[in-house]
Amino acid sequence: MKTLIIIRENAHSWLRDTFPGQHPLLVRICNKSFLEFLFDFSIIAGAREVRIVSDGDMAEIRDFCHDGGRWGLNISYATIQKSDTITQINNKNRRFYAAERIIVLDNLLFIEFNKNESYTEYLASSHVGMLLSNGQGSVYLDGADQQSILEQCGSSPHISIPELGSLPEYFRLSAEILRQGSRYILPGYSNEDGCYIGRNVVIHKGVEIKKPVIIGNNVQIMPGCVIGPEAVIGSTVIIDRESLVTGSIVMHNTFVGEQLEVKNKIASGNRLMDPATGASLQLVDAHLLSEITSEGTVYEGIVRRLVHVLAALLLFIAQLLPYLFLRPFVGEPVAGGTGHEHKTAQLFNRLSLDRFPQLFRVFSGSLRLIGSQPAVFRYAETEEWPENEMDARIVEQFCTLHSHPFGDIPLLLKALLNRKESKIAAS
Amino acid sequence: MKHAISVTLNADIVYTRIASQVAGAAAEVYANEVGITGNIAEFCHAFELSVSESFTNSVRHANHQADGDVTINFFTDANGLTAVVSDTNPEFNPVTPPPDVTLYPEGGYGLFIIHKLMDSISYSRKKDRNILTMTKSAHPPAI
Amino acid sequence: MKISSKKLGDYTILSLSGILNASSAPQLKSYLEETDFSGSLIIDLELVDFLDSSGLGILVGIARRKKAANEILKLANLNDRVKKVFEITQAYTLFDIYDEVNAAAE
Amino acid sequence: MTPVRNYLIDTSFSSLPVAVLFLNGRLDASNCSEVHSVFSELLRQSTSIVLDCTELEFLDSSGLGAIVSSLRKAIEAGGDLRLSGLSNNVALLFELTKAQRLFSIYNDSTAAVASFNPLKPE
Known part of the structure; x- marks a missing residue:
C-alpha cells in the first residue's frame, strides 16, 4: 500500500490570502500542518511509501519534508502538469505505482479519520476508483486492483472529507479536531484527555487551563490568564497577564498583550480575525498584539x-x-x-x-x-x-x-x- | 577541512568537469567532517552544480583571451563552506532576472541556479579580476 | 557523453548517458541538427548523472521546437539531481516527465 | 483630514438635546487629541452624546483611549456617551480590549439617539 499526494498549485487560494507567505499544506491546524495530518492517515492505513506530486513549486514542501525520515516515511517527489488526468498521473509515476494499491489524496487539505480504527483491509479490499470526494478534494484508489483474498470487510471505518474552503470552516474544523483529539495524533504531551502541552512551556501561577486545549512549544502564559476551553495556542507565543483566550486560535510567533479577551477569534502575528464576520484587523499597537520575530542570526x-x-x-x-x-x-x-x-x-x-x-x-x-x-x-x-x-x-x-x-x-x-x-x- | 583548497584552470570549457568534480569532492569532505543537517548528496550536488555554472560563466566570457585563467578557492568558516571563483574577464553583473520559462529560453539559467542553490552570493572586483563568492551553510535555518 | 536512439511503437527514444554540461552540450546540439526527430519523442535520461544550465537549455530548445511543430515530447527516468535542476528553474512546467520509458510510450 | 467631521444637536427625538458626533477616516495616535478638544467643548452643550462611527475606518489604542476618556467625561458630567455604526473591524478592537462592555452600542445613530429618550421604554 502506498500513498500519492497530489498538490494543485492554484488550489486553496483562500488559505494563501489568510496566511500569506505559507504553502497551504504547511499551514497548521491544531498546531500541526495539514500535510502531517495526511501523513498520519497514510501511516495508519499502512502506507509508508509516499510520493508527493505537484503542478507547482515544491521547494517549500521539500525543505519541510526532505525524505520523510522524520515520520518514518519514504517520500519521493515528481512534477505533473496542471492538465494531467488521473491516468496520465498514473503513467508518469509508474515506477512508484509498481503493481501496488495506491491511496491517492488529490487536492486535499484534511481527512477526518480515527487513529483507533483500522483502515488497511478496508482500503486494500475496496475496488479501484473514487472513494470520497467533496467536489474540491478527493480520495480514490488506484494501482493494482487486488483480487483480495479478503472479502469485503464488515463495517467500513470512519473516513470523510470535511468542507474546508473558507476561514469559518477552518475555524470550525480546528475546534472539532481539538474536541475529538483522541482520534488524531495531536502534537504535545497529553497527560489527560483534551489537554496537549508542547515543550518549554511556562504556565505561571494563577493561570486557569480549561480543556480541551492545545499549546505549542516555547510558550509563556503569564499569571492570571484563562486559556480555553477550546483554545489552540501555537508555538513561540506569549500570553501576557490576565488575558483570556477561549474558543480561539493563537497562531505561532504571536504576542497577546495584557488583560485582553480573545474570544472566538484567530490571532496571527499582529492580525486579529473574526471568522464569524470575516473581519480582520492589523493591529499597530505592539502591546496589544504583535508578531514575535525569531532569534537574531x-x-x-x-x-x-x-x-x-x-x-x-x-x-x-x-x-x-x-x-x-x-x-x-x-x-x-x-x-x-x-x-x-x-x-x-x-x-x-x-x-x-x-x-x-x-x-x-x-x-x-x-x-x-x-x-x-x-x-x-x-x-x-x-x-x-x-x-x-x-x-x-x-x-x-x-x-x-x-x-x-x-x-x-x-x-x-x-x-x-x-x-x-x-x-x-x-x- | 582545515586549509583552503585552491585550483587554477585554463579558461577552457573542457575543464568544466574538473571544476565541478573538485567542488563536489570538497563539499563531500566538508559535509562529512562537519555533519551538516539535511541530505549530504543534495549539499554536494548544490556545490558541484554552482561551481560548474560559475566556471562555465567565466569561460564563456573569456572569449578571445588566450591566457585567461579561472581560479577556484574553497574555505570553511562559521557560515559554512565557501567557494570563490575568480577570473580575468571584464566586469559582469551577477544579478540576473529569473528566466521566464514560458518563453522556452535556452539560456540565462546559470547564475539563477547559483542563486537558488547557494545560501549567499557576493560579487566583487579586485585587481581587474571578477570575484564571485558563494557560500552554503551547514545548518540552514529550519522553517 | 554517449547518444543513441531507437524506435518503440510510434515513439523515437533518444537515450543519453554520461555528463550533459557546457562541455558536452555542443555534441548533443549537432547530433540533433544532423538527425531527423520529427514525430513523438521520448528522451531517456536514466544514465545522465549530471545536467547543468547548458544541458537544460538544449532540452528546452527541443521542447520549443516540438511545441511549435505540435509534436509530443516526453522525458523519462530523471534521477534526483537532474530533477532538481528542472525544479529550481521551474523548467518542469515545460515537460511531461515520466518515471519509465515504456509508461511514457503507452 | 480631521477625524471629526461635524456635529449637530438633534432635539427632535426627545426633550433633552442629544448631540451626534461623526467620526470618519482614521482615528489614531496622530489625531486623537482633536477628539478630546471637540468633545469637551460639545459637552458644554449636551451631556447626551452619540458617537456615529459608520465612517470610521481605522482605530488604534490611542483612538480607543480618546473615546473611553470621552465616555468618562460624559459620565462625570451626568450624561452618557453611546456608540453607533461600529464596523466589524473596529468592533474587533473593542472586543479585544473589552471596551465594548463600557458602552451601549447601536447599529445606527437614530437608534442610539432614540435610546436617550426617557419617554420611550428602554
Whole structure:
C-alpha cells in the first residue's frame, strides 16, 4: 500500500490570502500542518511509501519534508502538469505505482479519520476508483486492483472529507479536531484527555487551563490568564497577564498583550480575525498584539556588539567630565544620603553616572550596554510601569524577542531619559 | 577541512568537469567532517552544480583571451563552506532576472541556479579580476 | 557523453548517458541538427548523472521546437539531481516527465 | 483630514438635546487629541452624546483611549456617551480590549439617539 499526494498549485487560494507567505499544506491546524495530518492517515492505513506530486513549486514542501525520515516515511517527489488526468498521473509515476494499491489524496487539505480504527483491509479490499470526494478534494484508489483474498470487510471505518474552503470552516474544523483529539495524533504531551502541552512551556501561577486545549512549544502564559476551553495556542507565543483566550486560535510567533479577551477569534502575528464576520484587523499597537520575530542570526549578534560598543563610547565621552567632576562629592553610593551630598548623589544617579564604571565591561565585551539582565541598562528601565521583578522580566522578555540591534539605541535613550526624570527609584 | 583548497584552470570549457568534480569532492569532505543537517548528496550536488555554472560563466566570457585563467578557492568558516571563483574577464553583473520559462529560453539559467542553490552570493572586483563568492551553510535555518 | 536512439511503437527514444554540461552540450546540439526527430519523442535520461544550465537549455530548445511543430515530447527516468535542476528553474512546467520509458510510450 | 467631521444637536427625538458626533477616516495616535478638544467643548452643550462611527475606518489604542476618556467625561458630567455604526473591524478592537462592555452600542445613530429618550421604554 502506498500513498500519492497530489498538490494543485492554484488550489486553496483562500488559505494563501489568510496566511500569506505559507504553502497551504504547511499551514497548521491544531498546531500541526495539514500535510502531517495526511501523513498520519497514510501511516495508519499502512502506507509508508509516499510520493508527493505537484503542478507547482515544491521547494517549500521539500525543505519541510526532505525524505520523510522524520515520520518514518519514504517520500519521493515528481512534477505533473496542471492538465494531467488521473491516468496520465498514473503513467508518469509508474515506477512508484509498481503493481501496488495506491491511496491517492488529490487536492486535499484534511481527512477526518480515527487513529483507533483500522483502515488497511478496508482500503486494500475496496475496488479501484473514487472513494470520497467533496467536489474540491478527493480520495480514490488506484494501482493494482487486488483480487483480495479478503472479502469485503464488515463495517467500513470512519473516513470523510470535511468542507474546508473558507476561514469559518477552518475555524470550525480546528475546534472539532481539538474536541475529538483522541482520534488524531495531536502534537504535545497529553497527560489527560483534551489537554496537549508542547515543550518549554511556562504556565505561571494563577493561570486557569480549561480543556480541551492545545499549546505549542516555547510558550509563556503569564499569571492570571484563562486559556480555553477550546483554545489552540501555537508555538513561540506569549500570553501576557490576565488575558483570556477561549474558543480561539493563537497562531505561532504571536504576542497577546495584557488583560485582553480573545474570544472566538484567530490571532496571527499582529492580525486579529473574526471568522464569524470575516473581519480582520492589523493591529499597530505592539502591546496589544504583535508578531514575535525569531532569534537574531549570527550576523545580528556581531552587529549588536558593534552597536553597543559604539553607543558605550559615545556615552563614555558624554559622561567623562560630569563623572570626574561629581564623583568626589558622592561618597560610596549609599542609599538615603543626607542633605547636600544627597542632592549630588541624586543628580549623579539621574545622569546615570553610577553606571559609568560598567562601560569598560561593555568595551571588553563581557557586558551588554542594554538588554535583559545582566546589562548596564536593563530593558525594564525603558518603561515606567514595571513595579516588581515580574513586570521587569515581562518587559525584558518582550524586548528581547522583538529587539534588533539598531532598535537598542532608542531603547537606551529611553532608559537614560527615564532615569533622568528619576521616575524609577535610583536602583 | 582545515586549509583552503585552491585550483587554477585554463579558461577552457573542457575543464568544466574538473571544476565541478573538485567542488563536489570538497563539499563531500566538508559535509562529512562537519555533519551538516539535511541530505549530504543534495549539499554536494548544490556545490558541484554552482561551481560548474560559475566556471562555465567565466569561460564563456573569456572569449578571445588566450591566457585567461579561472581560479577556484574553497574555505570553511562559521557560515559554512565557501567557494570563490575568480577570473580575468571584464566586469559582469551577477544579478540576473529569473528566466521566464514560458518563453522556452535556452539560456540565462546559470547564475539563477547559483542563486537558488547557494545560501549567499557576493560579487566583487579586485585587481581587474571578477570575484564571485558563494557560500552554503551547514545548518540552514529550519522553517 | 554517449547518444543513441531507437524506435518503440510510434515513439523515437533518444537515450543519453554520461555528463550533459557546457562541455558536452555542443555534441548533443549537432547530433540533433544532423538527425531527423520529427514525430513523438521520448528522451531517456536514466544514465545522465549530471545536467547543468547548458544541458537544460538544449532540452528546452527541443521542447520549443516540438511545441511549435505540435509534436509530443516526453522525458523519462530523471534521477534526483537532474530533477532538481528542472525544479529550481521551474523548467518542469515545460515537460511531461515520466518515471519509465515504456509508461511514457503507452 | 480631521477625524471629526461635524456635529449637530438633534432635539427632535426627545426633550433633552442629544448631540451626534461623526467620526470618519482614521482615528489614531496622530489625531486623537482633536477628539478630546471637540468633545469637551460639545459637552458644554449636551451631556447626551452619540458617537456615529459608520465612517470610521481605522482605530488604534490611542483612538480607543480618546473615546473611553470621552465616555468618562460624559459620565462625570451626568450624561452618557453611546456608540453607533461600529464596523466589524473596529468592533474587533473593542472586543479585544473589552471596551465594548463600557458602552451601549447601536447599529445606527437614530437608534442610539432614540435610546436617550426617557419617554420611550428602554
